[in-house]
Amino acid sequence: MGQLLLEATGFQKAFNGVPALKDGRFSLKAGSVHALCGGNGAGKSTFLKILMGIHLRDAGVLKRNGKEVVFDDPSVALANGISIIEQELSPVPSMSVAENIYLGREPTGFLGCIDFKAMNAQAQELLDGFNFGIRADTLMMDLTVAQTQLVEIAKALSYNAEVIIMDEPTSALGEAEADQLFAAIETLKSHQKGVIYVSHRLSEIFTICDSYTVLRDGSFVEAGTLEDIDKDRLINLIVGRPLVEEFIKENRAQDHDVLRVTDLRADRNVRDVNFTLRKGEILALYGLMGSGRSEIFDRLFGLSDETAGNIMIEGKPIKIDDPKAAIAAGLAYVTEDRKGSGLVLSGDVRENLCLATVDKMSPSGMMNSRAEAAAASGMIDKLKIKTASDRLGVSNLSGGNQQKVVLGKWFLTDPTILLLDEPTRGVDVGAKREIYRVMSDFASKGGSIIMISSETDEVLGMADRVIVMRDGRVAGEVDRAEMSAEKLLHLAA
Amino acid sequence: MEPQIKGNAPAGVAQKYTLSDRLGSQAQRYGILIALVVLCIVLSIVSDNFLSSRNIINVLRQTSINGILAIGMTFVILTRGIDLSVGSVVALAGVVSASFATTSASGFIPGAPYMPLIPLVIGVLTGVAMGALSGIAVARYAVPAFVATLGMLSAARGLTLIYAGGRPIPALTDGYRWMGTGDIIGIPIPIILFALVFIVSHFVLTRTRFGRHIYAVGGNPHAAKVSGLSVNRIRFCVYLISGALAGIAGMVLAARTGSALPQAGVAYELDAIAAVVIGGTSLAGGVGRVSGTVIGALLIGVMNNGLDLLGVESYYQQVIKGGLIVAAVMLDRSRRTES
Numbered sequence: 001m002g003q004l005l006l007e008a009t010g011f012q013k014a015f016n017g018v019p020a021l022k023d024g025r026f027s028l029k030a031g032s033v034h035a036l037c038g039g040n041g042a043g044k045s046t047f048l049k050i051l052m053g054i055h056l057r058d059a060g061v062l063k064r065n066g067k068e069v070v071f072d073d074p075s076v077a078l079a080n081g082i083s084i085i086e087q088e089l090s091p092v093p094s095m096s097v098a099e100n101i102y103l104g105r106e107p108t109g110f111l112g113c114i115d116f117k118a119m120n121a122q123a124q125e126l127l128d129g130f131n132f133g134i135r136a137d138t139l140m141m142d143l144t145v146a147q148t149q150l151v152e153i154a155k156a157l158s159y160n161a162e163v164i165i166m167d168e169p170t171s172a173l174g175e176a177e178a179d180q181l182f183a184a185i186e187t188l189k190s191h192q193k194g195v196i197y198v199s200h201r202l203s204e205i206f207t208i209c210d211s212y213t214v215l216r217d218g219s220f221v222e223a224g225t226l227e228d229i230d231k232d233r234l235i236n237l238i239v240g241r242p243l244v245e246e247f248i249k250e251n252r253a254q255d256h257d258v259l260r261v262t263d264l265r266a267d268r269n270v271r272d273v274n275f276t277l278r279k280g281e282i283l284a285l286y287g288l289m290g291s292g293r294s295e296i297f298d299r300l301f302g303l304s305d306e307t308a309g310n311i312m313i314e315g316k317p318i319k320i321d322d323p324k325a326a327i328a329a330g331l332a333y334v335t336e337d338r339k340g341s342g343l344v345l346s347g348d349v350r351e352n353l354c355l356a357t358v359d360k361m362s363p364s365g366m367m368n369s370r371a372e373a374a375a376a377s378g379m380i381d382k383l384k385i386k387t388a389s390d391r392l393g394v395s396n397l398s399g400g401n402q403q404k405v406v407l408g409k410w411f412l413t414d415p416t417i418l419l420l421d422e423p424t425r426g427v428d429v430g431a432k433r434e435i436y437r438v439m440s441d442f443a444s445k446g447g448s449i450i451m452i453s454s455e456t457d458e459v460l461g462m463a464d465r466v467i468v469m470r471d472g473r474v475a476g477e478v479d480r481a482e483m484s485a486e487k488l489l490h491l492a493a
Numbered sequence: 494m495e496p497q498i499k500g501n502a503p504a505g506v507a508q509k510y511t512l513s514d515r516l517g518s519q520a521q522r523y524g525i526l527i528a529l530v531v532l533c534i535v536l537s538i539v540s541d542n543f544l545s546s547r548n549i550i551n552v553l554r555q556t557s558i559n560g561i562l563a564i565g566m567t568f569v570i571l572t573r574g575i576d577l578s579v580g581s582v583v584a585l586a587g588v589v590s591a592s593f594a595t596t597s598a599s600g601f602i603p604g605a606p607y608m609p610l611i612p613l614v615i616g617v618l619t620g621v622a623m624g625a626l627s628g629i630a631v632a633r634y635a636v637p638a639f640v641a642t643l644g645m646l647s648a649a650r651g652l653t654l655i656y657a658g659g660r661p662i663p664a665l666t667d668g669y670r671w672m673g674t675g676d677i678i679g680i681p682i683p684i685i686l687f688a689l690v691f692i693v694s695h696f697v698l699t700r701t702r703f704g705r706h707i708y709a710v711g712g713n714p715h716a717a718k719v720s721g722l723s724v725n726r727i728r729f730c731v732y733l734i735s736g737a738l739a740g741i742a743g744m745v746l747a748a749r750t751g752s753a754l755p756q757a758g759v760a761y762e763l764d765a766i767a768a769v770v771i772g773g774t775s776l777a778g779g780v781g782r783v784s785g786t787v788i789g790a791l792l793i794g795v796m797n798n799g800l801d802l803l804g805v806e807s808y809y810q811q812v813i814k815g816g817l818i819v820a821a822v823m824l825d826r827s828r829r830t831e832s
Binding site: 303323354 | 780
């Protein structure tokens with residue numbers, strides 16, 4: 001393989017005296033895709049932010065092409081050929097794709113005016129070079145989330161960087177778009193670039209990466225080539241203990257319908273949705289991005305303006321036009337966007353856990369802090385939420401623990417039906433398993449779950465039954481006994 | 494093939510909390526309070542009069558009106574809103590309530606033969622009504638708060654001038670004037686009102702369900718909605734509160750002045766916003782306390798008083814106040830990005 005593009009040793013970084021990174025090491029070769037693995041809180045983000053010049057390291061040596069360097073500003077990192085595709089997208093929605101790609105470095109012509117023609121041509125060439133199938137003059141706001149992600153990727157590549165960092169690049173992509181991304185990565189490899197790849201989806205790592213480095217609790221654990229290890233071994237390294245089985249599923253669906261939905265309509269042209277949910281069942285809604293999965297949840301939870309269709313709970317027709325009514329009917333909804341609609345990030349753990357039960361806990365209008373504290377600490381124990389205290393700001397928790405806080409909030413409402421939209425997105429393997437355990441327990445005790453997941457493995461591992469969505473309609477229904485990845489994909493595409 | 498690099502990390506770097514770190518973080522947390530204390534110490538050194546009980550009471554009394562407005566503003570800003578109309582509502586509530594407490598009835602002005610309580614209730618209701626209109630625009634019709642209350646700023650001022658016929662309402666009854674000039678065991682009524690408003694607001698925000706809702710709506714309205722909170726109702730209510738407190742402030746001002754002026758309260762919203770911002774409440778919503786706002790209002794009051802005592806012209810005072818507002822927010826920002 002090629003020369004050493006980047007070599008980091010002994011990276012240390014502490015925030016307010018709390019070490020986030022104690023011994024970060026990493027080396028990247030030209031023409032390779034190197035997976036940076038670790039659970040939430042392992043120090044990956046801190047490590048990447050040092051590479052990008054956002055944080056300044058407290059100690060450690062960074063060599064770029066053999067020369068020692070310090071990046072004290074993102075522009076310095078960029079000038080050194082390091083570019084990043086961030087997890088959180090930051091497009092300017094009202095501008096075109098080309099304008100977004102060349103934002104701040106637009107090609108100029110006469111009198112310093114922007115040469116739109118040249119810019120569009122350059123951008124189109126770039127997009128076509130990776131077969132993204134996006135027109136450079138479309139407005140960003142007209143793109144899907146997945147296309148937006150691809151544009152961000154094109155933008156990062158347009159800097160002609162030698163080192164490209166990808167932080168969870170597929171978290172918003174469907175399988176087809178992910179394949180486009182992987183093809184782009186292969187192209188980069190053949191151009192002798194180095195890619196640092198971060199993803200919680202281990203199957204992806206084995207598909208696209210050739211070497212790995214594992215961090216745990218801020219320290220280097222192991223590095224090597226992926227050919228030499230298997231998935232179990234990698235999980236083992238990441239969580240620091242052997243993991244017996246990825247999924248936990250002990251529930252069994254009972255012969256009793258809890259929820260019956262007929263002729264339901266939802267936003268984005270979702271219609272004719274019919275299904276039933278049984279007691280103790282985990283039902284999965286499967287489909288590509290934009291197939292209307294989340295819209296069904298929004299409709300069931302009273303977050304949609306659409307009202308057509310019938311919802312029956314325990315045989316009784318019920319009208320749900322706002323979340324309050326949904327909660328009263330025993331529903332709970334863990335949304336896809338944890339930070340956007342799940343958590344109040346300025347609040348602490350306790351406030352977030354009690355958010356949906358504030359009214360229940362304050363019958364007289366006064367908050368009862370003792371009852372709140374008891375409820376919060378009960379949930380922290382039950383879900384094994386790792387937090388120093390229930391008064392800690394929820395923004396300080398790792399992704400997995402934040403997700404458990406959202407789950408805990410809903411368990412406090414004593415629901416009978418859980419709607420889980422991508423419940424393990426951005427969550428590390430250890431916390432994932434605990435979420436599966438919680439799901440299994442809930443269903444075993446007679447609760448019912450509808451789950452949306454883009455990870456086929458997760459659907460196969462957890463669901464009793466799958467409803468496959470395509471273009472806003474139900475395309476088919478598959479029982480656990482007949483489930484296979486091929487069958488699901490075949491119905492969905 | 495790449496070489497296998499194996500090994501465990503060396504023992505974690507010992508956590509070090511140096512004394513200066515700790516002092517630093519405390520100084521940041523109580524920055525505004527410390528600034529206030531330092532300012533008071535400096536003023537007590539350079540001016541003999543500053544620490545006299547008369548002057549202290551004077552500062553508090555001068556601060557009370559802005560303080561009451563700023564507390565209402567805190568409720569609004571906590572929900573990511575803003576209320577630009579409070580200065581105009583001060584004037585309107587002052588004029589309307591005073592019209593029921595004047596001995597010179599004419600035109601719209603009904604005059605004085607009312608129980609002393611009637612004008613008070615009417616003053617508060619006037620503020621509530623204006624707040625309700627802003628609140629409906631913001632919560633029900635999704636008009637941006639800046640625009641809705643900018644409209645109210647103009648409309649309420651116009652209503653004030655129409656109602657009062659452009660003239661002050663003089664000759665207020667003694668009972669009404671007591672609100673601005675009276676005292677209980679030597680403490681002026683405006684200060685007592687300010688303190689009561691603070692205590693009640695602090696209690697509401699920290700101890701009640703409604704307070705919790707306000708923080709949740711300001712912190713993340715989407716999450717609040719999904720969690721079953723009535724986001725629009727809460728947004729509506731904060732404008733009611735701001736309006737009611739503007740009504741109280743308007744009456745205190747009229748009572749202190751001795752007559753209700755239709756031009757009263759111009760630009761008061763700016764001082765109120767300044768106090769909230771200096772007090773550390775985030776304009777992005779969800780973060781802040783009324784205690785911070787009170788300190789912010791006191792800081793502005795003490796500074797004005799100190800500059801007066803030192804004989805600095807009021808023109809200069811405005812420049813200094815402007816600098817202070819920006820400096821306070823700059824301090825706040827740098828603290829947040831560091832942690």
